[in-house]
Every structure is written in structure tokens, then in C-alpha cells.
Amino acid sequence: MHNAFLAVAAEESPNPLLPALPDLIWGAVAFIIVFVVFAWKVVPRLNAALDARRDAIEGGIERAEAAQAEASAARDNYTAQLAEARAEAGRIREQARADGQKIIAELKQQAQVEADRITATAHAQIEAERSAALVSLRAEVGALALDLASGVVGEALNDDAKSTALVDRFLADLEASETAGKAGK
Amino acid sequence: MLIRLLVVVVLVLVFWLGTRRLKVVPGRFQTGLEFLLGFVRNNIIIETLGEKDGKRFMPVLMSMFFLILGMNLTGIVIFLNISGNSVIGLPLVLAVISWVLFIYAGFRKHPAQFIRNSLFPPGINPFLYIIVTPIEFISTFILRPVTLTVRLLMNMVAGHMLLVLCFSATQFFLFTAGGAWGLFSIGTFAFGLAFTLFELLVAALQAYVFTLLTAVYIQLALADEH
Numbered sequence: 001m002h003n004a005f006l007a008v009a010a011e012e013s014p015n016p017l018l019p020a021l022p023d024l025i026w027g028a029v030a031f032i033i034v035f036v037v038f039a040w041k042v043v044p045r046l047n048a049a050l051d052a053r054r055d056a057i058e059g060g061i062e063r064a065e066a067a068q069a070e071a072s073a074a075r076d077n078y079t080a081q082l083a084e085a086r087a088e089a090g091r092i093r094e095q096a097r098a099d100g101q102k103i104i105a106e107l108k109q110q111a112q113v114e115a116d117r118i119t120a121t122a123h124a125q126i127e128a129e130r131s132a133a134l135v136s137l138r139a140e141v142g143a144l145a146l147d148l149a150s151g152v153v154g155e156a157l158n159d160d161a162k163s164t165a166l167v168d169r170f171l172a173d174l175e176a177s178e179t180a181g182k183a184g185k
Numbered sequence: 186m187l188i189r190l191l192v193v194v195v196l197v198l199v200f201w202l203g204t205r206r207l208k209v210v211p212g213r214f215q216t217g218l219e220f221l222l223g224f225v226r227n228n229i230i231i232e233t234l235g236e237k238d239g240k241r242f243m244p245v246l247m248s249m250f251f252l253i254l255g256m257n258l259t260g261i262v263i264f265l266n267i268s269g270n271s272v273i274g275l276p277l278v279l280a281v282i283s284w285v286l287f288i289y290a291g292f293r294k295h296p297a298q299f300i301r302n303s304l305f306p307p308g309i310n311p312f313l314y315i316i317v318t319p320i321e322f323i324s325t326f327i328l329r330p331v332t333l334t335v336r337l338l339m340n341m342v343a344g345h346m347l348l349v350l351c352f353s354a355t356q357f358f359l360f361t362a363g364g365a366w367g368l369f370s371i372g373t374f375a376f377g378l379a380f381t382l383f384e385l386l387v388a389a390l391q392a393y394v395f396t397l398l399t400a401v402y403i404q405l406a407l408a409d410e411h
Contacts, residue, residue, distance in 0.1 A: 023274025030193045030269075031278055034252045039244035042200045046222050047240070049207030 142167045189269045192255040200251070225250045225396065233400040234407070238290075242403055245286060249279060250396040253337065257388030260344055261381050268388070271341035273334065280330040280337075283399040288326075291406030299406055329402060333395060340391050344384045351377030 146163060203218045211219055230246050231239040256269030270276050291299030301307075303325045304318050351373050358370035 020272075020274065023272055024278060026189060027275035027278040030189045030275065031248065031252055031282065033193050034196055035245060035248040037197045037201055038248035038251070042204050042222070043244045043247060045204040045207055046219075046226065047243075049204075049219075050223075052207075 138171060142171065145170070188259050188265050188267065189256065189275065191265070192252070192259055192269055196251055196255050221251075222247070229393065229397050229400055233397065233404050238403070238407055242286065242290070242400070245282070246396055246400055249282070249399060250392050253279065253395050254388060254392035257341060257391055258385070260341060260348070260388065261384045267345055268341040270337050270391075271345050273338050276334045276337040276341075277330075279395065280333040283333055283395075283402065284326075284330040286399060287329075287402035287406040290403045294407055295409075298409070302408065303406070329398075333398060337391050337395055340387055344380070344387055347380045348377060348384065351380060 146167060149163075200218075203214065207215060207219075225247050226239075226243065229250065230243050233239070234242060252275075253270065256275060258268075259265040260268030260271065291303070304321050305314055306317065306321065309317060354373040355370045355377060358366045358368075358373060362369075
């Protein structure tokens with residue numbers, strides 16, 4: 001034990017607070033070497049690496065933001081197109097409905113015209129037939145009346161100018177009265 | 186001296202080679218190295234001095250930190266077993282560097298204001314400057330380097346002494362005293378082991394304290410108001 005302590009004491013025998021000159025010099029040299037390495041290589045490299053990392057992270061964030069912006073732009077675009085397509089579809093449907101109504105109206109009108117035409121034709125035909133019937137009736141009524149009169153009078157009135165005139169007058173009277181009745185109606 | 190040479194060589198090798206290819210995505214070794222460098226960079230330098238001044242003084246403060254750390258750690262490395270800082274030379278050199286640094290920083294930025302801030306603190310009755318100014322002068326320009334030196338030196342010397350004491354006692358109890366005394370060697374060895382771990386803490390702590398104080402001194406010298 002004494003030996004160990006003595007050895008320690010001998011090691012520390014000069015006052016530890018009084019520096020030896022070589023001690024100072026070599027301490028300074030050690031510091032200068034380390035300082036040069038740090039100033040020349042380590043710190044610039046460290047700062048460069050940290051800056052590079054920050055750039056990388058910021059770049060990543062920027063890229064993510066750009067991608068998000070792009071995606072949202074695409075979505076807006078898609079939404080706009082969808083709305084446009086819907087509007088287009090609605091417009092086409094409206095058009096189709098209007099067209100359909102127009103076609104129906106046209107067809108209705110055509111049918112109406114056709115019906116009118118048919119009705120008019122029918123009226124004309126009926127009128128013509130009535131006129132024809134009237135003419136033929138008039139001739140027959142004259143003959144019948146003459147026959148009847150011949151029978152009543154007992155003598156032949158055929159082919160007589162007198163009788164023909166009589167019949168015509170009778171018919172004219174008839175017609176006049178008929179016309180008057182029609183007008184009066 | 187050989188120990189210091191060794192420390193310098195190791196430091197240069199580790200940091201030169203270690204930072205040769207710093208990648209954006211770090212590997213294991215780079216992460217560890219960056220943890221150390223980043224700790225000094227952010228927690229000591231930039232937090233104290235700010236981004237701009239911190240970058241100016243970063244190389245010198247960083248080399249200070251790692252030189253002290255390396256020198257301190259030799260105190261517990263086998264076959265070296267004595268700290269490079271347990272002889273006064275290196276602590277004194279480092280303290281003088283720190284002293285020169287903060288004086289340089291102050292005079293470079295604003296000489297008159299630096300003097301006023303350090304020797305004539307504002308907000309005091311001018312009459313009291315007779316007392317205050319000598320005190321400030323001694324504390325700022327003399328006691329700062331002295332305390333830096335002595336704190337570091339004595340921590341390392343005391344740590345070394347403790348280790349020597351514990352392990353010498355172990356040796357003595359086990360082989361010289363013999364018999365039942367040998368049981369004491371277990372206790373002394375355990376203490377020696379504990380103090381070895383404690384020295385690890387002290388080594389890092391002293392490097393941190395020394396560098397932080399230097400940074401704070403520079404910051405005070407640069408400050409506009411005291």
C-alpha cells in the first residue's frame with residue numbers, strides 16, 4: 001500500500017497547477033490539428049449533409065404537395081366534365097321531348113286536315129247524289145203525275161204541249177215552296 | 186504526450202473518414218456520428234449562439250468538445266488509464282483559446298459596447314463602478330479561463346486519483362494483506378468499477394460544460410445588452 005501511494009505521490013510530485021512548457025506546446029499542437037480537421041473537413045461536411053437532408057425532406061414535401069394539387073385539379077376537371085355531360089344529357093332529353101311534341105302536333109294537324117278533307121268530300125258526294133236523286137225524281141214524279149191525271153181525267157194527255165207546261169209549272173211551284181220552306185226553316 | 190498523440194490520431198481518423206461520405210439517409214455508423222455531432226451542433230452551439238453566429242464559431246467549438254471528450258475518455262481506456270486532461274497543459278491551452286475567442290468575438294462586433302457590457306454593467310449607480318468594475322474585470326478576464334482550466338483539470342485528476350486508490354487498495358487487500366482482509370478487495374474493486382463508469386459520465390459532462398461555457402461567453406460578448 002505504501003509503495004502504491006508513494007508511486008502516485010512521486011508521479012504527481014511537481015505542482016500540478018504549474019504547466020511545463022512542452023506540455024503547453026503539445027497541447028496547443030493537438031488542438032490545432034484537431035481544429036484544422038474540424039474546420040476543414042468535418043463541419044463543412046456535416047453542414048452540407050444536414051442541408052442536403054433538409055432539401056430532400058422539403059423536396060419530398062413539395063413533391064407530395066404538387067401531386068396532391070395535380071390530383072385535386074384532375075378531380076375538379078373530372079367533376080366539371082361530369083356536370084357538363086349531365087347538362088348535355090338534360091339538354092338532349094329536353095330537345096327530344098320538344099321534338100316529340102312537335103311531331104305529335106304535326107301528325108295531329110295532318111290527321112285533322114285529312115279528316116276535314118274526307119268530310120268535305122263526303123259532303124260534296126252527298127250533295128251530288130241528292131241533286132241527281134232530285135233530278136231523276138223530278139222526271140219520275142212528272143210522269144207519275146201525268147199518268148195519274150190521265151187516269152182521273154180519262155183522256156190522254158201524253159205528248160201534249162199543254163200538259164208538259166202544266167207539269168213544269170207544278171214542279172216549279174213545288175220547288176218554290178220547297179225553297180221557301182227551306183229558307184223559312 | 187503519447188496518449189494525446191493517440192487521441193488526436195483517433196479523432197482525426199474517426200471524423201475524417203466518418204464524414205467522408207455523409208448520405209442523406211444515414212447508415213448505422215453515420216447515425217451514431219451524427220448524433221454526437223448534432224448534439225454539439227444543436228444543443229450546445231446553435232442553441233446558445235443562434236444559427237448565424239453558431240456557424241461562425243462551430244469548427245472551433247466542435248474541435249474543443251471532441252478534443253476534451255477524447256482526452257477525458259483516455260482516463261478509463263485500458264493501458265492508457267490517465268486522462269490527457271489530467272496534466273495542466275491541455276486544459277490551460279483550451280481555456281486560453283476560449284478566452285481569446287470571446288474577447289475576439291466581442292471586439293470584432295462592437296469594441297466599445299463589449300467593454301461597457303463586461304466592465305460597466307448598465308442599470309447601476311455610476312458611483313458603484315468603483316467597486317463593480319474591478320470585480321467584473323477580474324471575473325470576466327481572469328477568473329473565467331482559470332475556472333475553466335481548474336475545473337477540467339481537477340475533475341480529471343480527481344477521477345484518476347479515485348481509480349488509482351480503488352484499484353491499488355484492491356491489489357493491496359488481495360495480495361499483500363491476505364487472509365480475511367481479502368474480502369475488502371471485493372468492495373474496493375466494486376467501487377473502482379463504479380468510479381470507472383462515473384468517470385465516463387464525468388468525461389462527457391466536462392466536455393459539455395467546457396464547450397457550453399465557452400459558447401455562453403461568446404454569446405455574452407456578442408450580446409447587445411448585458
